[in-house]
Amino acid sequence: MMDFDILAEPRNQADKQALLQEVNESPFIGQMTLHELDHHIERKSILFFYEEDTLSAFSAWIPFAKDWVELGPFFTREAYRGAGLGKRTVISAIDANRALGRNMYGVTKNDVMKHIFTKHGLAETPLFKLPQPVLQYLVVKTNPARIVRGLQKLKPNEKVAHYIQIKDNSAIEAEHGSSRS
Numbered sequence: 001m002m003d004f005d006i007l008a009e010p011r012n013q014a015d016k017q018a019l020l021q022e023v024n025e026s027p028f029i030g031q032m033t034l035h036e037l038d039h040h041i042e043r044k045s046i047l048f049f050y051e052e053d054t055l056s057a058f059s060a061w062i063p064f065a066k067d068w069v070e071l072g073p074f075f076t077r078e079a080y081r082g083a084g085l086g087k088r089t090v091i092s093a094i095d096a097n098r099a100l101g102r103n104m105y106g107v108t109k110n111d112v113m114k115h116i117f118t119k120h121g122l123a124e125t126p127l128f129k130l131p132q133p134v135l136q137y138l139v140v141k142t143n144p145a146r147i148v149r150g151l152q153k154l155k156p157n158e159k160v161a162h163y164i165q166i167k168d169n170s171a172i173e174a175e176h177g178s179s180r181s
């Protein structure tokens with residue numbers, strides 16, 4: 001397994017531009033603007049994976065409501081796919097947010113991502129069974145332009161699936177209990 005440096009921001013501007021271009025050509029991921037990428041960097045909700053000088057992947061997340069986070073987007077550059085890097089990016093995002101006691105939500109139409117989410121403890125959940133904070137979040141973030149962009153990229157046989165992982169309250173209570181003692 002290759003060794004990766006995990007950084008909170010890209011090493012330079014050119015890496016950022018090249019990454020955005022590849023992301024926006026990918027059929028599986030929503031458009032990402034420079035502004036969105038910079039916003040992730042500012043609020044420290046993104047990790048960049050470097051193999052030596054090459055930016056190979058990133059994982060990001062979006063906090064919403066109280067104690068909730070949307071995991072994603074995740075992106076492994078094509079040359080690095082299928083070697084376990086996507087899994088590592090997801091585990092890093094889960095670990096960062098679990099440490100903050102957050103419930104997790106993920107949505108994807110990519111079968112590889114579905115496999116990784118399931119393998120790492122997220123449960124596929126029908127839209128109508130999603131918890132209230134997630135449904136409210138989806139209503140707010142779903143604007144007409146986003147729906148059109150999503151439908152343009154969706155192929156007839158693809159199915160969007162939703163995943164959640166509710167935080168382990170007992171572990172969190174135990175942590176709080178031990179910090180009080």
Ligand SMILES: CC(C)(COP(=O)(O)OP(=O)(O)OC[C@H]1O[C@@H](n2cnc3c(N)ncnc32)[C@H](O)[C@@H]1OP(=O)(O)O)[C@@H](O)C(=O)NCCC(=O)NCCS
Nearest residue numbers: 028072073074075076081082083084085086087110111115
């Ligand atoms: C999704 C993505 C991040 C995965 O990255 P990756 O580095 O190739 O992933 P990994 O190599 O870590 O994991 C692949 C896993 O999926 C499995 N897999 C591969 N093809 C699969 C398929 N068609 N269906 C289901 N599982 C599949 C592999 O067996 C492996 O699982 P395992 O470790 O249990 O054997 C990458 O394909 C990507 O960037 N895609 C474009 C953007 C995207 O779709 N992002 C997700 C939207 S948020």
